[in-house]
Amino acid sequence: MARKAIILVEGHRGNGPLHVQAAQRLGLHPITLSADPAQYEYLAAESVEAIRVDTDNFDALIRECCRLRATYDIAGITGFAGDDESVSATVGKLCRHFDLPGPNPASIERCCDKFAQRQVLAEAGVSVPGYRVATDAADVESAAAEIGLPVIVKPAVGSGSSGVRLCRNVDELAEHTTYLLGGKHIWRSSPRILVEEFAQGPHYCIDIMGNEVIGISVLDFCRPPHFVYRELTCPAELTDDEHHRIAEVSLSCLRALGLGWGPTNVELRWTQRGPVVIEVNPRLPGSPAPELVQLAYGIDLVTEHIKLVIGDEWNLRRSHSQTAVARWLVADRDGMLDWIGGDSRAAAVSGVVEVNFYVEPKTPIVRKGDYRDCIGHVIAASPSLTRTKAILQRAVDLIDWSIIPFPNLGE
Incomplete structure (x- = not known):
C-alpha cells in the first residue's frame, strides 16, 4: 500500500517545522516543493524530503505532483x-486540480490584493479605513491630501508589514513613496500603492477555523513609523460586548470574501467608531501565534488544519484556559551580530515555554522596518496575564546581544 504523503508548497521559518512535525505525528510523509529548498534550514535539519521546482509555474507543480503520485x-x-501571498491561491488551484480538500482560489486571490479586498469589504458594509490606490508619486500625494495626514502607505500586495509605513507629514510621504517606487522595494507585480486612513486604537488578531472564532489576541508594535511586531497576547482582555462585536465583524468578512474553508486570520483595530478591519489573511498566522493559541486554549491550529487538508475531522474543542504572551526580540541597530546569548538562562525561568533565536552570530543585520527586524522571540504562559507578563519580562531581561558596526571598506 502506497505511503500517505502531504505536499507542502514552499516553507516558513516558524510554521514550516510545526507543519512537518504535525504531519509526522498524523502518520503522513511531508514533502516540500520549493524553488529554493536550501532557504528553509529546518528541511535539512529534520531530513524532510524536499524537491526543487519552480513554484511560480503551475504546470510544473502539476507535473511534480503527478510524478509523486506514482x-x-x-x-x-x-x-x-x-x-x-500568491502561494495560497496556487495551493487552492492544485487542490481543485487533484480533487483534494482546499480553499477557493478565487476567494484567496481577492484577499491577496489588499485594494480588491478593501473594495469587497466596503461594499458589504464592513467598516474599513478610508483608502485610495495609487500608481505614481502624484497619485500618492493627492490620495493623502484627500484622506488627510497621517496616512498608512503600503504595497497593495504583500505581507509581514513589508513596505508599510505611517507617514505623518508630506516629507515622510515623499520619502516613503520614493522608497517604494525607486527600486528599493521588490514588487512581485506592477507597483500599486494603497494609501489609507490611520485607524488608531488597539490592534487585534482574530484566529478563525472554518466559520468558528477560536481566539482573539492583541498585538503591540514597536515605535512608529514602522509596524515591527513587539508583543502578542492571547487571549486579549475584552468585555463580552467587545468580544461579540469583534467576532461578528470578523465573520462578516468571511461572508463578504467567500471564505470559510480552513484557517483565516483577521486583523482589526478598535477605534472611536468601533472595530475597523485592517486586513483579512486567508491562512494561518505565522509562528509564534499558533503556539500561543495552543497554550491558551489547548487547540493545535496546525494539526487541525492538516486534518482538514487530508479530509479528516478536526477537533476545535478547548481543553484548558491560560494566558500566553510572545515577545519579539528586535534589532536596535544595523551592523554585524557579534554575539547573542542568555537563551538557556531565559528558558530556565519557570513559565517560559520557548526561547527562539532566528539568527546566528556573524549574521549581518540590516533593518527593514518589518518582520525581518525581529531576531528571535520568547513565549511565556501562566493562568493570569499579570503573572505571564512578569515571567516574560524576567526572561527577556536575561537575554542580550551585541551588534557592531559594519567594517568601513572604504578606509
Whole structure:
C-alpha cells in the first residue's frame, strides 16, 4: 500500500517545522516543493524530503505532483504564503486540480490584493479605513491630501508589514513613496500603492477555523513609523460586548470574501467608531501565534488544519484556559551580530515555554522596518496575564546581544 504523503508548497521559518512535525505525528510523509529548498534550514535539519521546482509555474507543480503520485498516496496539499501571498491561491488551484480538500482560489486571490479586498469589504458594509490606490508619486500625494495626514502607505500586495509605513507629514510621504517606487522595494507585480486612513486604537488578531472564532489576541508594535511586531497576547482582555462585536465583524468578512474553508486570520483595530478591519489573511498566522493559541486554549491550529487538508475531522474543542504572551526580540541597530546569548538562562525561568533565536552570530543585520527586524522571540504562559507578563519580562531581561558596526571598506 502506497505511503500517505502531504505536499507542502514552499516553507516558513516558524510554521514550516510545526507543519512537518504535525504531519509526522498524523502518520503522513511531508514533502516540500520549493524553488529554493536550501532557504528553509529546518528541511535539512529534520531530513524532510524536499524537491526543487519552480513554484511560480503551475504546470510544473502539476507535473511534480503527478510524478509523486506514482510512489505516494497524496492525502493533501497545503503551503505557506511567506513573502508571496500568491502561494495560497496556487495551493487552492492544485487542490481543485487533484480533487483534494482546499480553499477557493478565487476567494484567496481577492484577499491577496489588499485594494480588491478593501473594495469587497466596503461594499458589504464592513467598516474599513478610508483608502485610495495609487500608481505614481502624484497619485500618492493627492490620495493623502484627500484622506488627510497621517496616512498608512503600503504595497497593495504583500505581507509581514513589508513596505508599510505611517507617514505623518508630506516629507515622510515623499520619502516613503520614493522608497517604494525607486527600486528599493521588490514588487512581485506592477507597483500599486494603497494609501489609507490611520485607524488608531488597539490592534487585534482574530484566529478563525472554518466559520468558528477560536481566539482573539492583541498585538503591540514597536515605535512608529514602522509596524515591527513587539508583543502578542492571547487571549486579549475584552468585555463580552467587545468580544461579540469583534467576532461578528470578523465573520462578516468571511461572508463578504467567500471564505470559510480552513484557517483565516483577521486583523482589526478598535477605534472611536468601533472595530475597523485592517486586513483579512486567508491562512494561518505565522509562528509564534499558533503556539500561543495552543497554550491558551489547548487547540493545535496546525494539526487541525492538516486534518482538514487530508479530509479528516478536526477537533476545535478547548481543553484548558491560560494566558500566553510572545515577545519579539528586535534589532536596535544595523551592523554585524557579534554575539547573542542568555537563551538557556531565559528558558530556565519557570513559565517560559520557548526561547527562539532566528539568527546566528556573524549574521549581518540590516533593518527593514518589518518582520525581518525581529531576531528571535520568547513565549511565556501562566493562568493570569499579570503573572505571564512578569515571567516574560524576567526572561527577556536575561537575554542580550551585541551588534557592531559594519567594517568601513572604504578606509
